[in-house]
Amino acid sequence: MKVATRLAVSLTLSLYLLLFLSGHAFADDIYTWTDENGQVHFSTEPRGDAAKAELPEVRRENLDEKIEEIKGSTPPNCHNHGGVDCSRGRDSDGSVICLDGFANSMLPYRFSCLEARxxxxxxxxxxxxxxxxxxxxxxxxxxxxxxxxxxxxxxxxxxxxxxxxxxxxxxxxxxxxxxxxxxxxxxxxxxxxxxxxxxxxxxxxxxxxxxxxxxxxxxxxxxxxxxxxxxxxx
Missing domain, CATH: 2.60.40 (Immunoglobulin-like)
Incomplete structure (x- = not known):
């Protein structure tokens, strides 16, 4: 295997390991060095020829906030408005109108009120x-x-x-x-x-x-x- 290939494989595996252990690995400084065979090493223990590694920051997202963000990006429908009211006909944009009068749903009238499945x-x-x-x-x-x-x-x-x-x-x-x-x-x-x-x-x-x-x-x-x-x- 060529040196460049070994370097790429070693760096990729090392980064995966560091991301996996990010819960405690990033609590300490990470050091890196290259041995005589051109292989890159990482460690939390400093050594004479090692330098601090510049690694991307791994952020832990708040899952509740992420869920709310996904909900907020979901197109509005009639789920929380009593369901679809096909008797009202289609809205001006071709969508449905909900039972409580909500008219901003993105559900197409054709698929919800005209086409059986x-x-x-x-x-x-x-x-x-x-x-x-x-x-x-x-x-x-x-x-x-x-x-x-x-x-x-x-x-x-x-x-x-x-x-x-x-x-x-x-x-x-x-x-x-x-x-x-x-x-x-x-x-x-x-x-x-x-x-x-x-x-x-x-x-x-x-x-x-x-x-x-x-x-x-x-x-x-x-x-x-x-x-x-x-x-x-x-």
Whole structure:
């Protein structure tokens, strides 16, 4: 390793150590010297050829003050004003108006009052009693005994509305590996912060699939006033 590289590595490691021990290290003077191999050393003990090191000051910030500073820099919203009042319409700058009349919120009216946010569950398989047999993913398995006891099985997708805006024009289609789709039965609207279920009997799939290939099914959710529909992870 070249001398310059050794110097850089040594200085960096030394500075990290000094910053880590700043609670007591900066109570005393720090001394530095370079040995015959060009390596830089630091110590709180003075020696004949050592000089006082000029190190940057490490300040300890008051955490309460820092938290208040962060709060102060956070854009105003309706959290402390009773929530969003969509019935008042949009403010002149396109933002929302809060329930207590506060009009300086930075929340966009479009995202808070016009656009619903849906989250979809994973595809589930139900028996004829509408009890869940299992989640359809790459690990899905079903025994012959379960098949015989299940009766007429169906697929289930659950949608949750995570917004204060009612979702309308909702449709859910299950897609088979050959690209064909079948629509699941369910409501066209999902009320604000509500949940809706969509069902499709297996026999209505446009492509017959063995149970071990059900994991290849996919589904699409459409909504007139929704953004991207999020899915619950595996």
């Amino acid at each position: 849906l989250r979809a569950s994973e595809l589930s398989l139900l028996d004829s009693k509408r009890e869940v047999i299992g989640i359809i993913n790459k690990d899905f398995k079903i025994s012959q005994e379960q098949v015989l006891e299940a009766g007429e099985m169906m697929l289930l997708i659950t949608l949750r509305n995570n917004s204060s805006v009612e979702a309308f024009g909702v449709s859910v289609h299950v897609q088979t590996p050959n690209g064909k789709k079948a629509e699941a039965a369910g409501p066209e609207k999902v009320e604000s912060f509500g949940v809706a279920e969509y069902l499709l009997p297996l026999k209505q799939l446009p492509q017959r699939l063995p149970f071990e290939r059900l994991a290849r099914l996919d589904f699409k959710v459409r909504c007139t006033n929704c953004g991207a529909v999020l899915r619950t992870g595996p």
